[in-house]
Amino acid sequence: MESIDEAAIAEARRGNPDGFRVLVERHSRAVYRLTYRMTGNEHDAEDLVQETFLRAAKQIHRFDGRAAFGTWLHRIAANCATDLLRARTSRERRMVKATKDEDGAQEVMANVAAATPSPERLALSTEILRLLTPAMAQLTEMERAVFVLRHYDGRSIEEICEVMKVKPGAAKNSIFRAVQKLRRVLEPALGRAARTAV
Amino acid sequence: MKHLSEQELTQAYFGDVTAEGRRHLESCAVCKRELQTLAGTLDALKAIEPPELAPHWEEGVWRSIESRASAGLQRRSARPWWMLAPALAMVVVLAFAAGMWVERRSDSGRGAMAANTRERVLLIALGDHLERSQIVLAEIENAPESKTNDISAEQQLASRLVGENRLLRLTAARAGDGTSAAFLAQLERVLVEIAHAPDSVSESELNELKGSIESQGLLFKTRVIGSNAKEKGMKL
Structure with a gap:
């Protein structure tokens, strides 16, 4: 399977779009699963898939082949999502500041929640989805990327170090800080949801 | 414990x-x-599971990014060529200038044919020049912003393009093509700005460069005028 990627990458580097198309067909679903879990929103996830592959096309000459192509691609996806979430959070902050009333803030949160698909299918995670975007936006680029690669992608610390060009200690610290920040936002909500369920 | x-x-x-x-x-x-x-x-x-995707969903993804992704790939694979191309273009332009000089001394019977050839050479040289300028502008405009941004490759190419641009602008002005000369003057200002920028620019400096390109719609104009020039040159 990896050799198909290798052949496709070699073609893409020569400027052959068919080579790149193979990579899109082989990896776009995995990238979508990742971006959806990071944003909790179908439309954002699809936009991020496109953005990820466009960035990958521009940067494919920088892919050195030491990590798996999928890992490299997921790092780009995590960075694309970071940019989107950061832009959105700062826009929402400005909106909340401008309206300066609670209704305004609630509306912003309602908009985030309204875009989530099939909440009944997601059971407890409705509450998490509502908070996912602001929670993820609190992470730094590095924290988000290593957390996503470790938690959602199940990549080993060694693989993460390879693709992120960091030392194991730095990767572990980033994962820890990401978990800390996420817990701070999500655990009170999860507690409320659990109590409601009881 | x-x-x-x-x-x-x-x-x-x-x-x-x-x-x-x-x-x-x-x-x-x-x-x-x-x-x-x-x-x-x-x-x-x-546990957050994404919604089911349609069976051939990835084909739709490819269709929606095909042209932009292909342009991104071409740009990279074209790099070794455009690093050498300014020198070749300079030769073409010089040949054109020499042709003009010789043509002034030729008889009037050959004049019409020489003028046709001259226009063709100029248009193709202009098209090539704008194609490479477009690469510099697009790279700057699409560069992701971070605290420090390495634009050394674009800066080097812009430096090479400035001289070529000046020559083309003067030739266009001499030939009485005011529109092309005005556009090339506009492009030259931005190329000089990029060429004189440091190798590594801050986020705000990068945004300023992007602003110079965007405010004048320069990338779009370069693309349109460049492809028109090339097409017209090929027809001649």
Whole structure:
């Protein structure tokens, strides 16, 4: 399977779009699963898939082949999502500041929640989805990327170090800080949801 | 008894726990409960399942990015060529200038044909020049912003393009093509700005460069005028 990627990458580097198309067909679903879990929103996830592959096309000459192509691609996806979430959070902050009333803030949160698909299918995670975007936006680029690669992608610390060009200690610290920040936002909500369920 | 730290619990969740830590977790109810809470949160995050995608969904993804992705790939694969191209274009332009000089001394019967050839050479040279300028402008305009941005490759190419641009602008002005001359003057200002920028620019400096390109719609104009020139030159 990896050799198909290798052949496709070699073609893409020569400027052959068919080579790149193979990579899109082989990896776009995995990238979508990742971006959806990071944003909790179908439309954002699809936009991020496109953005990820466009960035990958521009940067494919920088892919050195030491990590798996999928890992490299997921790092780009995590960075694309970071940019989107950061832009959105700062826009929402400005909106909340401008309206300066609670209704305004609630509306912003309602908009985030309204875009989530099939909440009944997601059971407890409705509450998490509502908070996912602001929670993820609190992470730094590095924290988000290593957390996503470790938690959602199940990549080993060694693989993460390879693709992120960091030392194991730095990767572990980033994962820890990401978990800390996420817990701070999500655990009170999860507690409320659990109590409601009881 | 010393409980596991939050960092140790996080590592334990991801399966990275020492033998001592594992033994402690087996015997300590407090740490076990802490780990369960942590696992509950992280598992809940993981449990978010994306909606089902249509059977040929990835084909739609490809269709929507095909032209832009292809342009991105071409740009990269074209790099070795455009690093050499300014010198070739300069030769073409010089040949054109020499042709003009010779043509002034030729008889009027050959004049019409020479003028036709001259226009063709000029248009193709202009098209090539604008194609490479477009690469510089697009790279700058699409560069992701960070605290420091390495634009040395674009800066080097812009430096080479400035001289060529000047020559083309003067030729266009001499030939009475005021529109092309005005456009090339506009492009020259931005190329000079890029060429004189440092190798590594700050986020605000990068935004200023982007602003110069965007405010004049320069990338679009370069693309349109360049492809028109080339097409017209080929027809001649």
